[in-house]
Amino acid sequence: xxxxxxxxxxxxxxxxxxxxxxxxxxxxxxxxxxxxxxxxxxxxxxxxxxxxxxxxxxxxxxxxxxxxxxxxxxxxxxxxxxxxxxxxxxxxxxxxxxxxxxxxxxxxxxxxxxxxxxxxxxxxxxxxxxxxxxxxxxxxxxxxxxxxxxxxxxxxxxxxxxxxxxxxxxxxxxxxxxxxxxxxxxxxxxxxxxxxxxxxxxxxxxxxxxxxxxxxxxxxxxxxxxxxxxxxxxxxxxxxxxxxxxxxxxxxxxxxxxxxxxxxxxxxxxxxxxxxxxxxxxxxxxxxxxxxxxxxxxxxxxxxxxxxxxxxxxxxxxxxxxxxxxxxxxxxxxxxxxxxxxxxxxxxxxxxxxxxxxxxxxxxxxxxxxxxxxxxxxxxxxxxxxxxxxxxxxxxxxxxxxxxxxxxxxxxxxxxxxxxx
Numbered sequence: 001x002x003x004x005x006x007x008x009x010x011x012x013x014x015x016x017x018x019x020x021x022x023x024x025x026x027x028x029x030x031x032x033x034x035x036x037x038x039x040x041x042x043x044x045x046x047x048x049x050x051x052x053x054x055x056x057x058x059x060x061x062x063x064x065x066x067x068x069x070x071x072x073x074x075x076x077x078x079x080x081x082x083x084x085x086x087x088x089x090x091x092x093x094x095x096x097x098x099x100x101x102x103x104x105x106x107x108x109x110x111x112x113x114x115x116x117x118x119x120x121x122x123x124x125x126x127x128x129x130x131x132x133x134x135x136x137x138x139x140x141x142x143x144x145x146x147x148x149x150x151x152x153x154x155x156x157x158x159x160x161x162x163x164x165x166x167x168x169x170x171x172x173x174x175x176x177x178x179x180x181x182x183x184x185x186x187x188x189x190x191x192x193x194x195x196x197x198x199x200x201x202x203x204x205x206x207x208x209x210x211x212x213x214x215x216x217x218x219x220x221x222x223x224x225x226x227x228x229x230x231x232x233x234x235x236x237x238x239x240x241x242x243x244x245x246x247x248x249x250x251x252x253x254x255x256x257x258x259x260x261x262x263x264x265x266x267x268x269x270x271x272x273x274x275x276x277x278x279x280x281x282x283x284x285x286x287x288x289x290x291x292x293x294x295x296x297x298x299x300x301x302x303x304x305x306x307x308x309x310x311x312x313x314x315x316x317x318x319x320x321x322x323x324x325x326x327x328x329x330x331x332x333x334x335x336x337x338x339x340x341x342x343x344x345x346x347x348x349x350x351x352x353x354x355x356x357x358x359x360x361x362x363x364x365x366x367x368x369x370x371x372x373x374x375x376x377x378x379x380x381x382x383x384x385x386x387x388x389x390x391x392x393x394x395x396x397x398x399x400x401x402x403x404x405x406x407x408x409x410x411x412x413x414x415x416x417x418x419x420x421x
Contacts, residue, residue, distance in 0.1 A: 027252040029266045030074045032130040034248040037225070041217045044210070045245050048132040050074065057106035060131050061099040068134040069096040071105050073126045075114045076271040078249075083116035085109065086123055092116070095134070102131060124271050135244055140234035141200055142166050143215065145222040148179070154222065156180040156188060156215055160200045162234035187223070188216045202237060210243040211235070225263055226256030275338055282334045284323055291316025293419045294339035294348040294377075296332075298323050298357045306351045309408055315416035318345045325356035332365025336373055347378045347419035349411060354385030363391035367398045378403065378418040382411040 029037075032050040039045060049064070051057035061069060073080055073092035080092030089108040096102045106129045113123030140163035148155040158178045161169045170177050180196055182188055193212035202208045218230050228251040236246050257264045269277050279286035285300065293315050297303035300322050307317040319342070323335055339345055352362045362383065370379065380403040383391045395402055403418075405411035 027254060027257075027264060027267055028076050028271075029250055029252075029263070030076065030128070030130075030268065031072060031248065032074060032128070033266050034250050035130075035132075037221060037250070038245055038248060041221050043214055043217050043221075043245055044242065045248075046133045046135045048130050050128050050130045051102075051106060052110070052128045054103045054107040054110065057129055057131065058099045058103035061096060061102035064131065064133070066133055067097050069102065070094070070132050070134055071096045071102055071109075072130045072132065073109045073114050074128040074130055075116075075119070075124045075126050076268065077114070077116045077118040077124055079116035079118055080114060083114050083119075085112040085114055085126070087112045092126070096131065105129075127268070127270060135236070135246070136239045137234070137236035137246070138203075138239055139201070139237045140246075141211075141236070142169070142231075142233045143218065143235050144229065144231040144233075145182070145218050145227070146229045146231075148181075151181050153184055154182040154219065156182055156196070156219065158196060158200055158215075162236075166233065182219055184223070188219045190216065202243070204241060206241060207237050207243050211237075214243060214245065226253045226260050227251060228253050275341060279321075279334075279338055282331050283326070284321065284331065284335055284338070286322075286335075286338055287320040288342070289317050289319050290344075291318045292344050292346050293415050294318045294321075294342065294345040296321050296323065296335050296339065296348065296350045298325060298352050298354075298362070302351060302353055306349065306408065306412070309412040310349065310416060313409075313413045313416045315412065315419055318342055323357075323362075329361060329365035329368055332362055333369040333372065336365075336369035336375070340373060340375070340377075345377060347380065347415050348375075349415040350379065350381045350383075351408060351411065352383050352385075354383065354387060354391075356386075358387040359383040359385060359391035360387040360394060363394040366402070367394060367400065370398075370400050370402070378415075378421075380405065380411050380415045380418065382406065382408055 032048060035045050035048045049060045051060045071094050083092045084090045092114050094105050109126045109129055113125050115123035142159040142162035144157045145154060159169055159176050161176050178199060180192060193215040194208060196215060197208040197211035202211050221227060222230050231249040232245045234246050236244050238244055252260060252263055273288055275288060276286050293310055295306055295317050297306050303320055303322045310317050321335055323331060339348055350366060352359055382405045395404060403414055
């Protein structure tokens with residue numbers, strides 16, 4: 001189960017040092033959007049209102065109805081409270097007591113980039129803040145709904161040790177993690193939900209019932225909205241005898257975008273890598289890495305193997321780029337544009353195995369890109385499979401200086417050599 005928790009939590013982490021094969025299958029939404037979604041399903045949270053300007057933050061705080069507030073930077077990353085902004089301001093979560101204080105803090109957050117352990121040095125821009133009422137907790141719990149490979153279905157993962165890093169809890173004390181399988185069609189069994197609340201240690205009959213209802217409603221959201229994960233940390237038992245979800249992280253399956261248009265309308269591309277956003281428009285699966293050898297490959301598995309072989313020969317891939325099986329000369333050209341936009345790239349390795357994909361289409365795109373983009377870095381090409389002979393003839397007839405190889409080892413070694421030249 002620790003593995004499943006780790007896999008689920010990868011959703012909110014930037015992918016830089018490693019790549020998972022295939023298209024990233026998740027959409028994350030901001031905390032204030034998560035709060036609304038929870039409330040729509042009857043899940044109780046502290047009252048929370050977003051603001052997109054310092055003036056709006058002032059008005060929200062003035063009309064809130066209480067002066068015991070918290071202001072949170074709305075950035076898609078964990079560790080906001082311990083982060084810092086590129087303008088020097090420290091902390092993405094602060095206590096607020098007055099409307100003037102809310103305006104001042106919002107002015108320091110909105111428009112600046114918040115840098116946390118998850119964002120990397122570039123940070124992510126804060127376009128909004130959320131003001132929430134402060135509610136005192138007597139105990140904090142952890143709860144998540146996710147898909148589990150071991151059981152082959154959804155599970156409810158819970159712990160009485162909330163408000164902290166759940167991976168550390170699971171590593172130190174596996175018995176602190178309670179896993180409850182969920183029937184996909186029937187949902188969370190009411191009695192099982194109540195038993196779980198009691199086992200977690202909710203103190204009163206009222207809080208046990210409220211916690212059980214939350215468990216059931218979280219799964220309803222999970223199923224209705226094609227979520228890949230829902231993580232509540234913490235879920236709190238408050239001093240006034242209620243149960244509230246204090247913080248929430250959602251991930252949604254990209255493959256369900258066609259039937260979850262209301263959810264995908266919440267997407268904030270300002271929180272994503274601009275190059276990766278551009279790649280998605282052309283059906284390209286692109287992930288930026290830190291090396292100097294650009295990679296253009298068809299198929300996620302072959303792309304992973306290509307990067308491995310480059311590393312084996314002492315090279316460092318600059319990206320993961322899978323053009324898929326339906327690439328055209330135009331999409332290949334766009335792929336080259338994305339590669340060349342990275343100033344660190346000083347060699348490009350193209351590795352295509354033609355099955356569904358025709359090698360001659362790739363060759364046409366390569367030639368077109370080389371001419372129109374005035375390619376000035378070495379291009380190493382390995383084409384095998386469907387229409388291979390036609391592709392090689394096109395490259396030969398082009399008269400362009402393209403290094404062509406039949407074997408991946410030789411191609412990768414040449415790319416590393418030229419990349420280091």
